[in-house]
Amino acid sequence: MAAESAFVLSLAEQQAVWLSLVVALRSVAFSLPFAVLTAWVLSRGRFWGKTVFDSVVHLPLVLPPVVVGYLLLIGFGVRGPIGHFLYENFGIRLAFTSEGASLATAVMAFPLMVRAIRLALDAVDRGLEDAARTLGAGAIDRFMSITLPLMLPGILAGAVVAFAASLGEFGAVITFASNIPGETQTLPLAIYQAIQTPDGDAMAARLALLSIALALGGLILSEILARRVRAMTGTP
Amino acid sequence: MISVDIAKRLDSFALNVAFEAGGGVTALFGRSGAGKSTIVKAIAGLVRPERGRIQVGEVVLFDAAHGVNVPAERRRAGVVFQDGRLFPHLNVKQNLLYGFARAKGEKAIDAESVIRMLGIEALLERKPATLSGGERQRVAVGRALLAQPRVLLMDEPLASLDVARKGEVLPYLEELNARFAIPIIYVTHDADEVLRLASDVVLLAGGTVAASGTLAAVTGRLDLPVEAEALGLGVILEGRVDSHDAARGLSAIATPLGAFRLPLLAREIGARVAIRVAARDVSIALERPAAISVQNMFDAVVEEVRPSGPHVARLAMRAGEGRLLAELTADAVVRLKLDAGARVVALVKAVALAR
Numbered sequence: 001m002a003a004e005s006a007f008v009l010s011l012a013e014q015q016a017v018w019l020s021l022v023v024a025l026r027s028v029a030f031s032l033p034f035a036v037l038t039a040w041v042l043s044r045g046r047f048w049g050k051t052v053f054d055s056v057v058h059l060p061l062v063l064p065p066v067v068v069g070y071l072l073l074i075g076f077g078v079r080g081p082i083g084h085f086l087y088e089n090f091g092i093r094l095a096f097t098s099e100g101a102s103l104a105t106a107v108m109a110f111p112l113m114v115r116a117i118r119l120a121l122d123a124v125d126r127g128l129e130d131a132a133r134t135l136g137a138g139a140i141d142r143f144m145s146i147t148l149p150l151m152l153p154g155i156l157a158g159a160v161v162a163f164a165a166s167l168g169e170f171g172a173v174i175t176f177a178s179n180i181p182g183e184t185q186t187l188p189l190a191i192y193q194a195i196q197t198p199d200g201d202a203m204a205a206r207l208a209l210l211s212i213a214l215a216l217g218g219l220i221l222s223e224i225l226a227r228r229v230r231a232m233t234g235t236p
Numbered sequence: 237m238i239s240v241d242i243a244k245r246l247d248s249f250a251l252n253v254a255f256e257a258g259g260g261v262t263a264l265f266g267r268s269g270a271g272k273s274t275i276v277k278a279i280a281g282l283v284r285p286e287r288g289r290i291q292v293g294e295v296v297l298f299d300a301a302h303g304v305n306v307p308a309e310r311r312r313a314g315v316v317f318q319d320g321r322l323f324p325h326l327n328v329k330q331n332l333l334y335g336f337a338r339a340k341g342e343k344a345i346d347a348e349s350v351i352r353m354l355g356i357e358a359l360l361e362r363k364p365a366t367l368s369g370g371e372r373q374r375v376a377v378g379r380a381l382l383a384q385p386r387v388l389l390m391d392e393p394l395a396s397l398d399v400a401r402k403g404e405v406l407p408y409l410e411e412l413n414a415r416f417a418i419p420i421i422y423v424t425h426d427a428d429e430v431l432r433l434a435s436d437v438v439l440l441a442g443g444t445v446a447a448s449g450t451l452a453a454v455t456g457r458l459d460l461p462v463e464a465e466a467l468g469l470g471v472i473l474e475g476r477v478d479s480h481d482a483a484r485g486l487s488a489i490a491t492p493l494g495a496f497r498l499p500l501l502a503r504e505i506g507a508r509v510a511i512r513v514a515a516r517d518v519s520i521a522l523e524r525p526a527a528i529s530v531q532n533m534f535d536a537v538v539e540e541v542r543p544s545g546p547h548v549a550r551l552a553m554r555a556g557e558g559r560l561l562a563e564l565t566a567d568a569v570v571r572l573k574l575d576a577g578a579r580v581v582a583l584v585k586a587v588a589l590a591r
Contacts, residue, residue, distance in 0.1 A: 125321075130282050145334075
C-alpha cells in the first residue's frame with residue numbers, strides 16, 4: 001500500500017471510471033433521440049393533456065432518486081410488466097446490470113436534456129421554417145435541413161448536462177442496478193463505498209479528484225464544441 | 237393571371253379582399269396594418285383564409301368551397317420576406333440552391349443567370365450574417381426565383397433598408413419582371429416603390445380593397461381615392477426615345493402629347509419608355525412665356541376643374557393626342573379664370589421627370 005503512489009489508480013478504481021463513462025455515454029446516446037422528440041412535442045405540439053405530459057417528463061427532477069429507482073424496479077424488474085416482457089421476448093435483463101444503470105441515469109437526466117433542447121428549439125425562428133416551406137421543403141425535410149442544424153448547440157448542451165448528471169447519479173442507480181463492482185459500481189457508488197470502508201480515505205479522495213477532473217474536462221470540451229457549432233451554424 | 241378573393245378574421249380587423257393581378261408587377265399598397273402581409277401569406281399558403289379562392293394561372297391553390305388547400309411547400313409561390321429570412325447556417329450559395337434543389341420538373345430559371353443579374357457572384361461563399369442589408373435582400377430574391385415560382389410575392393422587401401441600400405436593390409427589382417416573366421405581387425407602404433416598380437396597383441385600407449387597376453387608371457382620376465393620395469395624381473405617358481442631344485444633355489421622347497424633353501437618358505433610340513407626369517409638377521400659363529427655364533410646354537384645353545380640399549384644385553386637360561393633369565392652388569384657378577374649355581399652356585419641368 002505504502003509503496004504505491006497515491007496517484008496511481010487501482011484496478012477497481014480504473015474499472016469504476018471506465019464503467020461510469022460507458023454507463024453515461026450509453027445513457028446519453030440512447031435518450032437523445034427521445035429527448036429531441038419530447039422537446040419537439042412540448043415546444044410545438046398543441047394537444048389535450050400537454051400539461052400532464054410536461055409534468056411527467058419533469059417528474060424525475062423533483063422526485064427523490066431512490067423513488068425513481070424503486071419505480072424502475074417495479075416496471076423493469078424481471079417480474080415487472082416491462083422487464084418481464086423484455087426478458088421473455090429478447091432475453092434482455094435490466095435490473096442489476098450496467099445497462100440498467102444506464103436506464104436509471106437516463107431517466108434521471110432526461111428532464112435536464114429535454115429542457116436544454118426545448119430552449120434551443122423555442123429560439124429557432126419559425127419564420128425560417130416558413131421560408132423553407134415556400135421553397136418546397138416538406139415537414140421532415142424542413143426539420144432535418146433547418147430546424148435541427150439550428151438547434152444543434154442546444155442539443156449539444158443538453159447532451160453535456162445529461163452526461164454530467166449521468167456520471168453523478170447515485171440514488172436511482174444503486175436502487176435499480178445495485179452496487180456491483182465492475183458491473184454497476186459507477187464513480188459515485190465507488191466513492192460512497194470507499195468512504196464506508198476503513199482506510200478508504202485515499203481512494204475516496206482520488207476518485208473525488210477524478211470526478212472533478214472529468215466534470216471540468218467535459219465542460220471545457222462542450223464549450224469548445226459549442227463554439228465550433230455556433231460558428232458553423234451562424235447562430236449567436 | 238392571379239385572382240384572389242378571400243376573407244380572414246384577424247385580431248384587430250377582418251380582411252375581406254378580392255382583386256386580380258396580371259403578369260406584371262402588382263403593388264399591394266396601403267398603410268401598415270391594412271392586411272397586405274396577410275394577403276401574401278394566404279397566397280403563399282402560410283395562412284389559411286376562412287373563405288374564398290386563390291388561383292394562379294390555371295392552378296387553384298385554395299378554394300374553401302371545394303376543400304382545396306394546396307400546402308405551401310407545393311404552391312410554388314416564391315416569397316421575399318421583409319427580413320430576408322436567409323438560413324443562417326448555410327452560405328449564400330447553399331441558400332440560393334435550397335429551393336432550386338427541391339424544385340421539380342424543368343427548371344427554366346438557372347442559377348448562373350440569376351446570380352449574374354443580381355450581381356452576387358462575389359458573395360457565394362459568405363454566410364448571411366456577414367452580408368449588408370441590401371446584399372441580403374438580393375440573395376433572398378435570387379433564392380425565391382431559383383425555386384422556379386409561379387408567382388413572386390415580395391413582402392416589403394425594402395422596408396428594413398435605409399435609402400442608400402434601397403437604391404442598391406431597386407434597379408434589380410425593376411429588371412426582374414421583364415427578365416423572368418413571372419408575375420410579381422409587391423407589398424409596400426412606400427409610394428416611391430409603387431411608382432417605380434408597379435404596373436398595377438391594389439389600394440388597401442382597413443382590410444378591404446379601396447380601388448384597383450393599372451397604376452395609370454388608379455392615379456389618373458380627378459377624384460383620386462384618398463388611399464392613393466400618397467401616390468399622387470398624375471398621368472403615365474407611353475413613349476419612345478426619339479433623339480438624344482448630348483451637347484445640351486437632353487433626350488426627346490415622342491409621346492401622344494408631343495415631344496417631351498428630359499435630362500439625357502441612357503436608353504437607345506426607339507426604346508419604349510413610360511414617363512409619369514405628376515400633377516404637382518405641371519404649371520399652367522395662359523400664353524407661352526418667352527424666357528423661361530421650363531423645357532416642356534404644351535398647348536392644352538381644360539376639360540374639367542375640380543376642387544380637392546379647400547385651397548387646392550385639380551385640372552384635367554387635353555393636349556395633343558393625350559391627357560395631362562395639374563394640381564393648382566384654388567387662387568390660381570380664380571386668377572386665370574380656368575374653366576372647362578379654357579385654352580392654356582401646360583408647363584412641365586424636365587428635371588421633374590428625371591428618374
